[in-house]
Amino acid sequence: MVEIGIVVGEARPERIKFFTKEAVRVGEFVVTDTVDGRVLYLVESSKLESKLLSSVGDYITAIEAKEASKANPRDVVRYCAARAVGLIEGVLKGRRVYPTLPPEPGSAVFLAEDDLLRQIFHNDSREWVEVGRLLRRDGVIVSINLNKVASRHLAILAATGKGKSNLLALLAKETAEKNGTMIILDYHAEYCKLKIEKARFVTPRINPRHLDSEELADMLDIRSDATRQRGILGRAYNKNVASSPNFWEALKKNLEDIVENEETDFQAKVTAERVLEIIDRGLAIKGNIFNTETESPLDIIEPNRINVLDLSGFTEIQAQIIVARYLTEILNDRKNATLGRRSRFKSPVVIAVEEAHTFIPYDRKSKCSDVLARIAREGRKFGVSLILVSQRPCKLDADVASQMGSFAVSGLTHPKDQDFVMEVTDEVSTELGASLPSLNTGEMILAGQWVTVPALVKVDLIEEKVIGMDLNAIEMWAEDVNVGYRRISTEELIRL
Amino acid sequence: MPMTLKQLFERANLLKQRLREEEGSERYQAWLKRAKNVWRPYQPKKVRKKIAAVDSGWNYRMYGGFYLYTIRAMAVAPSSETVTEPVVEVDIIPMGVEDSGIRPELYMQGVAECYEHDLASKASKFSDIVLVDGSILARLNAMDILKKVRLLKDYVVYMRPLKNARNILFISKYSQDRRLIRGGVGDVYYINRATRDIGYTEPIISEKEGVMTSVFYVRLSENSDAMHVEVPAIVNSEYVKSVIDALYGTAVKGYPYALMVAHEMASVPNDLMDMVVEAAGLAALPTAREVLEVG
Ligand SMILES: Nc1ncnc2c1ncn2[C@@H]1O[C@H](COP(=O)(O)OP(=O)(O)O)[C@@H](O)[C@H]1O
Ligand SMILES: [Mg+2]
Numbered sequence: 001m002v003e004i005g006i007v008v009g010e011a012r013p014e015r016i017k018f019f020t021k022e023a024v025r026v027g028e029f030v031v032t033d034t035v036d037g038r039v040l041y042l043v044e045s046s047k048l049e050s051k052l053l054s055s056v057g058d059y060i061t062a063i064e065a066k067e068a069s070k071a072n073p074r075d076v077v078r079y080c081a082a083r084a085v086g087l088i089e090g091v092l093k094g095r096r097v098y099p100t101l102p103p104e105p106g107s108a109v110f111l112a113e114d115d116l117l118r119q120i121f122h123n124d125s126r127e128w129v130e131v132g133r134l135l136r137r138d139g140v141i142v143s144i145n146l147n148k149v150a151s152r153h154l155a156i157l158a159a160t161g162k163g164k165s166n167l168l169a170l171l172a173k174e175t176a177e178k179n180g181t182m183i184i185l186d187y188h189a190e191y192c193k194l195k196i197e198k199a200r201f202v203t204p205r206i207n208p209r210h211l212d213s214e215e216l217a218d219m220l221d222i223r224s225d226a227t228r229q230r231g232i233l234g235r236a237y238n239k240n241v242a243s244s245p246n247f248w249e250a251l252k253k254n255l256e257d258i259v260e261n262e263e264t265d266f267q268a269k270v271t272a273e274r275v276l277e278i279i280d281r282g283l284a285i286k287g288n289i290f291n292t293e294t295e296s297p298l299d300i301i302e303p304n305r306i307n308v309l310d311l312s313g314f315t316e317i318q319a320q321i322i323v324a325r326y327l328t329e330i331l332n333d334r335k336n337a338t339l340g341r342r343s344r345f346k347s348p349v350v351i352a353v354e355e356a357h358t359f360i361p362y363d364r365k366s367k368c369s370d371v372l373a374r375i376a377r378e379g380r381k382f383g384v385s386l387i388l389v390s391q392r393p394c395k396l397d398a399d400v401a402s403q404m405g406s407f408a409v410s411g412l413t414h415p416k417d418q419d420f421v422m423e424v425t426d427e428v429s430t431e432l433g434a435s436l437p438s439l440n441t442g443e444m445i446l447a448g449q450w451v452t453v454p455a456l457v458k459v460d461l462i463e464e465k466v467i468g469m470d471l472n473a474i475e476m477w478a479e480d481v482n483v484g485y486r487r488i489s490t491e492e493l494i495r496l
Numbered sequence: 497m498p499m500t501l502k503q504l505f506e507r508a509n510l511l512k513q514r515l516r517e518e519e520g521s522e523r524y525q526a527w528l529k530r531a532k533n534v535w536r537p538y539q540p541k542k543v544r545k546k547i548a549a550v551d552s553g554w555n556y557r558m559y560g561g562f563y564l565y566t567i568r569a570m571a572v573a574p575s576s577e578t579v580t581e582p583v584v585e586v587d588i589i590p591m592g593v594e595d596s597g598i599r600p601e602l603y604m605q606g607v608a609e610c611y612e613h614d615l616a617s618k619a620s621k622f623s624d625i626v627l628v629d630g631s632i633l634a635r636l637n638a639m640d641i642l643k644k645v646r647l648l649k650d651y652v653v654y655m656r657p658l659k660n661a662r663n664i665l666f667i668s669k670y671s672q673d674r675r676l677i678r679g680g681v682g683d684v685y686y687i688n689r690a691t692r693d694i695g696y697t698e699p700i701i702s703e704k705e706g707v708m709t710s711v712f713y714v715r716l717s718e719n720s721d722a723m724h725v726e727v728p729a730i731v732n733s734e735y736v737k738s739v740i741d742a743l744y745g746t747a748v749k750g751y752p753y754a755l756m757v758a759h760e761m762a763s764v765p766n767d768l769m770d771m772v773v774e775a776a777g778l779a780a781l782p783t784a785r786e787v788l789e790v791g
């Protein structure tokens with residue numbers, strides 16, 4: 001092993017500081033000896049400082065100090081802080097045991113060898129799948145435990161463009177290969193080009209019979225403050241409508257009755273007419289989201305497939321209603337399955353929620369907050385798990401987020417987002433959190449139950465996902481030139 | 497406001513007025529003019545020379561019945577490497593020092609200077625230039641006091657090899673030497689106000705206790721403070737220029753970097769003193785905690 005440093009300052013069993021001769025990067029793994037045995041540490045911060053240059057107050061002095069510092073090797077201090085991952089003996093068996101005593105100050109710090117890290121991070125037993133390589137060790141493949149994703153929930157929290165969707169697509173692919181069931185709530189129609197054999201692309205449908213009148217109003221895009229319209233709709237939407245063979249005709253009939261009734265006051269007549277217009281327009285534009293014959297949303301979701309639910313055509317509130325409806329059905333179905341009753345999904349279902357802050361906002365209840373909270377709390381018992389994807393973690397309902405067992409985190413710059421992440425997982429410390437903004441696309445901290453040991457990982461780029469790429473506007477405009485617009489001469493323009 | 501504070505600030509204000517008046521006076525202008533006249537601007541050429549710097553530090557603790565002191569002295573290169581074997585001393589200040597009316601500081605300073613001179617003369621054999629923080633003339637002037645604590649003989653022994661050592665330079669930034677401008681305060685005050693550029697003053701020779709010393713001022717980088725330099729030998733302005741050439745590339749804010757390194761490495765800060773006390777088995781003794789750190 002290569003000796004790279006020496007333990008200094010106040011060492012604690014879970015945390016050491018050490019000076020190094022050469023630079024050591026955040027994310028590196030190092031080992032030292034303690035009385036309990038050899039311990040693996042993850043480098044969480046790495047500082048490089050010139051004592052002389054730190055003390056200068058102007059440009060010219062800085063230039064002079066630079067020259068002086070160059071000649072004095074003692075002036076530059078390289079200093080790392082590292083957190084104990086556990087005794088190596090235990091880590092190799094998949095257990096995290098901390099040493100009871102810190103290493104002696106002055107102990108040598110060694111670079112962990114690739115071979116050791118391979119034994120720790122690479123696992124080819126059935127429930128493990130490869131997701132990338134250690135960021136600081138190209139030669140070490142990192143596997144994650146897919147079983148934990150399917151049972152203990154995962155949160156992918158990273159700034160836009162850092163590779164959240166890529167990681168989700170990668171997990172979808174691996175899930176498909178294991179014949180698993182996944183539902184991706186695709187808020188931005190990002191996954192419609194997902195090239196996985198078992199992927200299915202579904203546009204959700206809602207049976208209006210299953211909605212209450214407020215939900216129906218939401219689905220019809222009736223403004224939430226239009227209380228009169230909602231009131232009239234509520235009056236017209238009675239039990240008979242819900243059970244009538246022709247739902248829409250029955251509903252419209254009731255509204256027309258209101259309009260024609262002698263006793264209806266003028267205001268109500270006008271409102272009912274308006275609601276009739278709204279229904280007609282709604283059915284004309286988005287009629288295909290309703291299906292009055294669908295027994296259950298489950299009919300269009302298939303087990304052992306990657307079901308991409310395209311929510312891009314809906315308003316926020318409509319999407320929430322659909323999600324609430326679908327997830328409630330799925331949770332119930334899985335409850336039935338575990339109780340040995342008839343069910344559609346015989347095996348666990350993973351539900352991936354893109355733009356999760358839209359569905360479980362921190363400051364209010366959305367239409368689907370309750371069911372998502374329920375899945376987060378008790379989904380594990382029934383084999384329903386969540387993958388929450390968000391670029392604004394601090395805007396997530398903390399109660400739901402704190403149920404997540406595993407994390408992939410990258411590139412969060414806002415202090416509130418960093419604080420949130422540190423709050424919901426103790427695996428990301430303040431030091432490690434400080435390095436988040438400096439991570440590049442695809443570089444993520446993986447922590448929690450799906451990994452043996454928290455690590456900085458370069459996630460594999462999945463080619464099957466041709467999504468998330470920026471449009472090439474210049475190319476596309478250039479192509480437009482050739483698409484048959486007749487050039488208009490100046491004379492023609494003047495004449496016009 | 498309590499009376500004393502009011503008076504204090506009145507006094508400070510009076511002083512300010514006096515200094516203002518002084519600055520407007522004719523003789524002040526004459527001193528400035530004189531500083532300008534003796535200043536020789538110089539365009540240095542960077543010349544690489546082997547430079548060493550010597551400094552010492554001491555600290556002490558007062559206990560019932562005795563003082564414990566620590567001295568460190570070093571000769572170092574700008575790379576922090578020591579040029580000669582460093583000196584450390586941990587001991588009790590001899591009884592009788594206090595009886596002769598000498599403060600412990602003065603005693604330790606005398607001892608530390610002996611070490612500095614010894615290190616300087618040794619280092620001068622391996623280096624082109626040896627810098628010592630201080631003034632040899634001031635040391636020679638104050639020598640008599642050491643008679644009282646029987647340190648004079650040693651002091652002279654270590655002083656002797658410095659005679660005619662052309663490559664040992666005593667450097668001070670805050671000198672009060674007034675022999676050049678003969679103004680109201682030290683020469684550097686007027687030099688720093690009258691000139692800004694790199695340069696020097698011609699050496700003037702002083703004799704004390706049989707040691708011929710050349711005294712001059714240099715400024716190593718523009719807009720920085722000039723330094724008071726003494727060489728215990730007779731040197732001319734060509735020599736002074738060569739000194740600027742050698743030091744100019746290594747100065748930070750006009751001060752030779754080697755001296756900063758020496759200061760840092762020789763100082764005995766309070767936390768180090770705590771450890772010394774512990775190692776000496778005195779940690780449990782009550783102390784006046786009158787800790788003084790001097791570099
Ligand atoms: N692991 C990775 N390695 C290399 N490039 C990646 C990786 N993950 C994502 N990218 C690239 O970064 C861009 C944004 O990725 P995406 O997954 O859409 O980010 P996000 O969902 O976080 O906004 C894509 O163009 C993708 O090609
Ligand atoms: Mg995305």
